[in-house]
């Protein structure tokens with residue numbers, strides 16, 4: 001963001017000054033007012049994180065089915081002994097690492113088809 005104002009730093013006066021023309025300042029102020037947000041609210045949104053980060057966090061709460069990997073066959077049946085987090089790719093051991101959420105990234109895991 002290109003600032004139109006500068007903080008006074010001469011120690012005599014406080015506040016801000018600007019070289020910009022009044023019309024430019026009015027347009028910039030209008031753009032901020034059109035957001036409908038107070039400056040404190042904008043700071044709060046910044047603290048929460050970006051829209052993309054929030055979307056990713058919500059996305060992780062939707063359970064996803066893991067990928068399974070078999071180590072080989074036993075009596076003609078596939079033996080799935082590894083499940084892989086669909087979000088971060090961390091590998092876990094079936095029947096041993098039984099998590100509802102990936103400990104590495106927090107992705108919700110849908111394991112209901114596994115029997």
Ligand SMILES: [Zn+2]
Nearest residue numbers: 085088102105
């Ligand atoms: Zn993960």
